[in-house]
Amino acid sequence: MAGRPLTQKQLRVRREELEAERAQLLAQVRELDAEADVNNWREGGFDDDPADAGSASFERETAQSLSNHARRLLTEIDDALRRIEAGTYGVCERCGEMIEPERLEAIPYTTMCLECKRREETGR
Ligand SMILES: [Zn+2]
Numbered sequence: 001m002a003g004r005p006l007t008q009k010q011l012r013v014r015r016e017e018l019e020a021e022r023a024q025l026l027a028q029v030r031e032l033d034a035e036a037d038v039n040n041w042r043e044g045g046f047d048d049d050p051a052d053a054g055s056a057s058f059e060r061e062t063a064q065s066l067s068n069h070a071r072r073l074l075t076e077i078d079d080a081l082r083r084i085e086a087g088t089y090g091v092c093e094r095c096g097e098m099i100e101p102e103r104l105e106a107i108p109y110t111t112m113c114l115e116c117k118r119r120e121e122t123g124r
Pocket residue numbers: 092093094095096097112113114115116117
């Protein structure tokens with residue numbers, strides 16, 4: 001069940017969405033990195049209180065892992081924006097069919113159609 005290629009208008013809307021999300025993620029990464037730094041710096045002051053030191057380092061790790069996650073998403077969004085430029089956006093990179101519009105709606109930076117994604121996840 002191949003969908004239709006996206007129209008120019010749909011692509012423009014999608015690009016605006018992706019760019020908005022990208023800006024949001026960038027701000028998030030900056031914030032989380034600052035948080036991780038602040039905690040790193042603070043940690044030195046908790047030498048005589050292991051509980052506080054533990055929670056500070058837990059917070060730092062949480063901030064770092066959230067930041068890493070946001071960075072990965074950023075890469076995927078950048079890729080999606082490049083695909084829009086290249087005119088290959090919305091095409092499954094595995095089977096070459098159009099990705100389901102509902103799927104693109106839900107995950108605008110996805111590179112695979114539902115079936116290929118499912119196959120990849122089940123390893124078949
Ligand atoms: Zn596919």
